[in-house]
Amino acid sequence: MTRTGVAAQPGVLSIGPLRRMWTALSLSSLGDWLSFLALTALAWAVTSDEGFALQSYAVGAVLFLRALPTALPAGAAAALVERLDRRTAMVAADALRFAVLLSVPLVGRLEWLLPAAFVTGCLAVLWRASATAAIGDLASPDRAADAHRLAVRTAHGSALGAAALFALLALLARAVLSGDARADLPLYVNAAIFLVSGAAVFALGAVPGRPADAPASAGGRAAGAFPARRGLAVALAGVFAAGGAVLGVAKIYVATLHGGDAGFGTLVCAAFAGLACGLFQGPRMLGDFSRRRLLGLATVPAGLVTAAAALIHNLVVLVVLTAVLGWIAGVAWATARTVVHAEAEEEARGPAQTFLQSLVRVVLLVALVVAPVLAGAIGRHRFEPAGGSAYSFDGTNAVLLAVALVTLLTGLVAYRQLDDRRGVPLAGELSAALRGVPYVPPGADPQADRYRGVFIAFEGGEGAGKTTQARLTAIWLRDHGYDVVTTNEPGATKVGMRLRAILLDKETTGLSPRAETLLYAADRADHVANVIAPALDRGAIVVTDRYVDSSLAYQGYGRQLPPEEIAEVNRWATGELRPDLTVLLDVSPQTGFGRFASPADRMESQPMDFHERVRRGFRKLAEADPDHYLVVDAGLPQEEITRLIRDRVREILPDPVPAGTEDITSTFPAIAD
Ligand SMILES: Nc1ncnc2c1ncn2[C@@H]1O[C@H](COP(=O)(O)OP(=O)(O)O)[C@@H](O)[C@H]1O
Numbered sequence: 258m259t260r261t262g263v264a265a266q267p268g269v270l271s272i273g274p275l276r277r278m279w280t281a282l283s284l285s286s287l288g289d290w291l292s293f294l295a296l297t298a299l300a301w302a303v304t305s306d307e308g309f310a311l312q313s314y315a316v317g318a319v320l321f322l323r324a325l326p327t328a329l330p331a332g333a334a335a336a337l338v339e340r341l342d343r344r345t346a347m348v349a350a351d352a353l354r355f356a357v358l359l360s361v362p363l364v365g366r367l368e369w370l371l372p373a374a375f376v377t378g379c380l381a382v383l384w385r386a387s388a389t390a391a392i393g394d395l396a397s398p399d400r401a402a403d404a405h406r407l408a409v410r411t412a413h414g415s416a417l418g419a420a421a422l423f424a425l426l427a428l429l430a431r432a433v434l435s436g437d438a439r440a441d442l443p444l445y446v447n448a449a450i451f452l453v454s455g456a457a458v459f460a461l462g463a464v465p466g467r468p469a470d471a472p473a474s475a476g477g478r479a480a481g482a483f484p485a486r487r488g489l490a491v492a493l494a495g496v497f498a499a500g501g502a503v504l505g506v507a508k509i510y511v512a513t514l515h516g517g518d519a520g521f522g523t524l525v526c527a528a529f530a531g532l533a534c535g536l537f538q539g540p541r542m543l544g545d546f547s548r549r550r551l552l553g554l555a556t557v558p559a560g561l562v563t564a565a566a567a568l569i570h571n572l573v574v575l576v577v578l579t580a581v582l583g584w585i586a587g588v589a590w591a592t593a594r595t596v597v598h599a600e601a602e603e604e605a606r607g608p609a610q611t612f613l614q615s616l617v618r619v620v621l622l623v624a625l626v627v628a629p630v631l632a633g634a635i636g637r638h639r640f641e642p643a644g645g646s647a648y649s650f651d652g653t654n655a656v657l658l659a660v661a662l663v664t665l666l667t668g669l670v671a672y673r674q675l676d677d678r679r680g681v682p683l684a685g686e687l688s689a690a691l692r693g694v695p696y697v698p699p700g701a702d703p704q705a706d707r708y709r710g711v712f713i714a715f716e717g718g719e720g721a722g723k724t725t726q727a728r729l730t731a732i733w734l735r736d737h738g739y740d741v742v743t744t745n746e747p748g749a750t751k752v753g754m755r756l757r758a759i760l761l762d763k764e765t766t767g768l769s770p771r772a773e774t775l776l777y778a779a780d781r782a783d784h785v786a787n788v789i790a791p792a793l794d795r796g797a798i799v800v801t802d803r804y805v806d807s808s809l810a811y812q813g814y815g816r817q818l819p820p821e822e823i824a825e826v827n828r829w830a831t832g833e834l835r836p837d838l839t840v841l842l843d844v845s846p847q848t849g850f851g852r853f854a855s856p857a858d859r860m861e862s863q864p865m866d867f868h869e870r871v872r873r874g875f876r877k878l879a880e881a882d883p884d885h886y887l888v889v890d891a892g893l894p895q896e897e898i899t900r901l902i903r904d905r906v907r908e909i910l911p912d913p914v915p916a917g918t919e920d921i922t923s924t925f926p927a928i929a930d
């Protein structure tokens with residue numbers, strides 16, 4: 258996360274004082290997160306003789322006292338540092354944290370650990386508020402937002418580093434230290450980090466003393482309100498309650514699984530690594546799938562993963578599940594942010610975001626504290642069914658199971674509130690999103706909203722009269738005021754002409770059916786991109802002499818390649834552009850060839866049974882989708898065919914007079930023959 262931030266704002270860190278401030282902030286944040294883990298671990302260690310319940314209460318109490326000051330509204334903290342010199346405040350906070358954390362293992366008693374946790378938390382808040390104000394002072398007004406964003410990312414991102422550092426220190430302590438001293442090492446390192454952080458702030462020199470910017474006001478309830486707010490809040494509360502509970506009981510649960518502090522650190526590390534991935538992937542996953550639905554749904558895997566964590570007593574599995582839960586929380590948060598951005602009015606976005614942040618913070622705090630305390634109250638239980646193997650079910654398991662149920666229930670409520678696609682089947686939308694295609698209701702036209710124009714294709718065998726009828730249709734449409742583009746395949750573009758030369762030249766020998774298919778598809782891709790789509794975009798009627806069906810009929814049925822594979826290649830080549838209407842001029846090859854005098858090209862000179870198969874292929878395609886086809890007997894006289902085509906085309910024509918003009922004249926043009 259930190260790296261993303263750095264990459265996104267290279268300019269901010271190129272400002273010297275800000276870079277030094279950022280270094281201090283990174284160290285201080287690392288120390289903050291490390292203190293959470295180190296103090297929790299020590300609380301467990303110093304009460305090791307007191308039994309499961311008391312140990313769990315000690316963990317809960319440390320988490321509570323350490324986290325409590327962070328619940329102070331940002332505005333209050335900012336007001337607090339208003340009158341202080343920022344640099345002095347930060348250096349003093351660092352020095353005090355150094356002293357307090359150093360003293361904790363030296364005293365080695367819970368009575369001192371608890372107030373120390375609280376004091377450390379208060380100093381952390383003081384430091385952060387001073388740093389935020391200092392960053393505002395150091396950055397020029399146009400860079401302040403970037404600098405603050407980077408600061409927030411750094412502060413959150415260092416959780417991952419702190420957990421990894423804690424796990425490593427625990428491993429190191431186990432290798433070189435004995436007994437009680439093992440839990441002390443992280444605290445000594447923690448104290449040292451604050452010392453270095455303090456020195457870094459001291460080295461900053463004077464920090465300008467402009468009054469801190471007034472913190473963004475919450476804007477009252479109404480300003481942050483928008484329709485999805487409640488649903489978002491419920492879903493996020495459900496997911497983060499599960500996350501908070503898992504982290505709250507992490508130390509205890511890992512200890513009962515004989516995991517030690519390295520296991521505890523690894524678990525927390527997994528949670529934050531998952532969270533970072535989820536935050537990154539959230540906005541990118543599942544394409545067009547409704548963000549509101551995604552958020553509502555996130556509670557289901559969150560609940561199930563928590564239930565699995567409650568029931569499967571295995572450290573490795575627990576770590577993996579925690580990573581998954583972190584990932585879900587990350588996706589949920591990123592998704593909520595997207596929804597706020599998409600749905601809240603601009604001035605309501607900031608307050609809505611602040612509201613959700615505070616909510617998540619409070620939920621995390623409550624879950625973090627209540628979970629270990631409840632776990633302690635429930636205690637340890639062991640079931641030994643006659644003849645079966647023993648199964649232990651501790652307070653940690655019971656709490657996680659209960660939270661899992663709550664999360665699933667909130668999911669139910671949240672999903673109902675958030676669902677913005679009632680009537681669209683969830684399974685259908687989800688499966689379309691997983692395949693990476695837009696959801697199209699059964700029977701609906703997938704390109705209904707894509708283009709304004711109309712797309713008509715003429716298909717059929719050699720000499721069926723496609724060129725003749727396409728030309729007559731275009732003339733008729735132009736006479737009625739339409740913008741018409743007539744085109745053909747293969748060879749409507751510059752590249753297409755070269756492909757056509759290869760494809761139809763009798764000198765081209767040994768071309769494999771697949772290569773032939775791909776060359777026709779390449780011509781078509783170019784045709785769509787450069788001729789058809791731009792014309793449809795501007796609202797024109799495009800009339801093409803041959804399109805995808807020719808490939809299906811000639812290469813599929815004629816060359817006997819699997820039609821479905823050819824369809825797939827062509828879907829890709831055309832971006833799934835399909836004609837609104839295909840006019841199939843159906844004629845026997847004998848009749849068609851009988852109309853030619855010119856020498857046969859490479860395709861035309863295929864044997865008669867090839868052309869018979871092509872004809873059958875065309876007919877099958879039309880039979881499979883009668884709504885989009887007009888099949889005409891091309892043996893009829895030309896005028897008769899023209900009339901049949903006009904009757905059908907008339908049904909799909911848009912109004913040639915722009916709506917605005919029509920409003921003025923109140924006349925409705927009728928299309929005559
Ligand atoms: N319905 C018809 N009856 C008889 N001859 C036709 C008919 N339609 C077209 N023709 C003639 O057949 C020949 C081939 O027509 P054309 O439109 O080029 O076919 P295609 O483009 O399908 O190969 C042309 O000489 C055309 O005048």
Ligand SMILES: Cc1cn([C@H]2C[C@H](O)[C@@H](COP(=O)(O)OP(=O)(O)O)O2)c(=O)[nH]c1=O
Pocket residue numbers: 718719720723724746747761777802803804805807808809811812860861
């Ligand atoms: C567009 C297309 C054409 N073809 C063949 C059909 C024709 O024989 C030839 C195109 O020749 P052309 O002379 O343009 O066609 P028409 O017979 O309509 O005047 O290419 C395919 O085999 N696959 C395709 O995808």
